[in-house]
Amino acid sequence: MSMVDVEDLGFRHGYGVFETLTVSGGRARLRDWHEENLREAASVLGISAPDLSPLTLTPPGEGIWRWFLTPSGLRTWFAPGLAPLPVSYRVELSPLRVSSSAWDARFKTLGYLTHYQARMQSGGDEALLLNERGEVAAAAMANIFWVRNGALFTPSTECGCRGGTVRRWVLENFSGEALRVSAPLTVMQEADEIFLTNSRVGVMPVTELTVGGTRRQLAVGELTGRLRERFRSAMA
Numbered sequence: 001m002s003m004v005d006v007e008d009l010g011f012r013h014g015y016g017v018f019e020t021l022t023v024s025g026g027r028a029r030l031r032d033w034h035e036e037n038l039r040e041a042a043s044v045l046g047i048s049a050p051d052l053s054p055l056t057l058t059p060p061g062e063g064i065w066r067w068f069l070t071p072s073g074l075r076t077w078f079a080p081g082l083a084p085l086p087v088s089y090r091v092e093l094s095p096l097r098v099s100s101s102a103w104d105a106r107f108k109t110l111g112y113l114t115h116y117q118a119r120m121q122s123g124g125d126e127a128l129l130l131n132e133r134g135e136v137a138a139a140a141m142a143n144i145f146w147v148r149n150g151a152l153f154t155p156s157t158e159c160g161c162r163g164g165t166v167r168r169w170v171l172e173n174f175s176g177e178a179l180r181v182s183a184p185l186t187v188m189q190e191a192d193e194i195f196l197t198n199s200r201v202g203v204m205p206v207t208e209l210t211v212g213g214t215r216r217q218l219a220v221g222e223l224t225g226r227l228r229e230r231f232r233s234a235m236a
Contacts, residue, residue: 010070014104014111017041017069022082022199022235024062029199029235030165031058034067037163041107042069050074064200068110085201088220090124090208091139091194093185098138098160100131105138105160115140124210126196128188131160135182139196142204143167145178147193147223156180166197169234170227185211193221195228202235203228 010016019034028034035052042050050069054076059065063080096118098105104112118127119140127140138144138161145154145167152174155161159182171178188194194206205220205228 004070004075005072008070008072010068010072010110014109014113015045015047015070016110017045017047018108018110019067020108020199021065021067022062023059023065023078024082024235026058026060028058028065030169033165033168034199037108037165038067038069040163041109044107045103045109047071070110085204086125088205088207089126089196089201090210091126091128091196091206092122092124092210093212094118094122094127094129094140096127096129098129098131100133100135100137100158100160102160105131106157106162108162124208126206128209128211129160130185133182134184135159136185136188137161142196142198142201145170145195145197146187146191147221148187148191150223152176152178152223153181153183153187154178156182158182164198166199166202166231169231170197170203173230173234174227189216191218193224194218195224203231 004011019038021028021034054074059078061080062082063078066077068075096114103109118129129137131137136155137159143164157163196204205224207218209216
């Protein structure tokens with residue numbers, strides 16, 4: 001097990017970045033994109049370019065592989081086994097807000113407490129986060145997409161969302177134009193379909209959205225279902 005010095009800035013101030021990869025069959029999904037994200041986040045935070053040689057060998061079997069980078073270096077952790085996923089998620093609006101210009105909103109930083117708090121306090125499986133302007137930013141631990149009249153939308157990174165790898169996969173593999181937008185909460189209440197993306201859940205349909213105590217039921221839409229199956233096939 002890697003040891004972390006108490007003087008490490010990642011330990012003291014959450015000054016560091018991370019990536020979470022799903023490993024299956026000895027293959028890390030979307031590995032190259034995760035490496036790009038780690039390098040970009042490190043550059044923005046002013047952390048020296050990481051030496052990724054410790055990542056040469058992918059852990060065997062299946063599980064969750066996490067990379068942690070602080071000014072003192074790169075560390076990894078592998079949790080074997082993948083728990084079964086639900087068929088859909090219930091999402092609840094969080095009272096917490098993210099700052100659209102903050103590092104911890106736009107990158108996977110070790111200063112993760114707002115996102116974690118939102119997830120823990122949610123009455124659903126995930127929490128919906130808005131930014132300081134009341135615009136849709138992301139879920140606590142995932143990116144968010146919605147469909148309206150056949151068009152696909154997702155928050156732009158300027159809203160305070162992370163450029164997740166599965167978000168990128170959707171944007172590059174959707175057959176039409178996926179619009180990156182700044183949008184108010186009302187788009188969630190008007191959406192025909194909503195789904196979340198991250199490295200663990202892939203494409204996850206949202207079938208229940210709770211805002212201010214009002215619960216709305218949604219069906220798993222045709223576009224969501226198609227993208228979910230295409231992603232599963234691509235990652236198999």
